Amino acid sequence: MSIEKQLKYFLEHYGLPSDTNHQQEDGDTLSDVNSGDGYKALRDQGKIECFTMTLQINADGAKYFKTSKYSFWPLVAIVNEASYKIR
Secondary structure (H helix, E strand, C coil): CCHHHHHHHHHHHCCCCCCCCCCCCECCECCCHHHCHHHHHHHHCCCCCCCCCCEEEEECCEECCCCCCCEECCEEEEECCCCCCCC
16 A cells, blocks of 8 residues: 555544644653654744644565565654554
């Protein structure tokens, strides 16, 4: 399934919070990606707006068999603006 189809499915079934600042902050405690300095700086610069969707993408390679010269690299993407429970 293409990434585009998966994101469309996610948005149709779960949507995103109307307030991208939905994560709670407690002084110097970072509670989530949205409370990090880098995310805040991009938001303050106007590069992240209420309709912006950011992703964390992770990959890890694995061989099919020990003696195989082929491997596969699954990608896992997390929508940062989704609530913690939905992620």
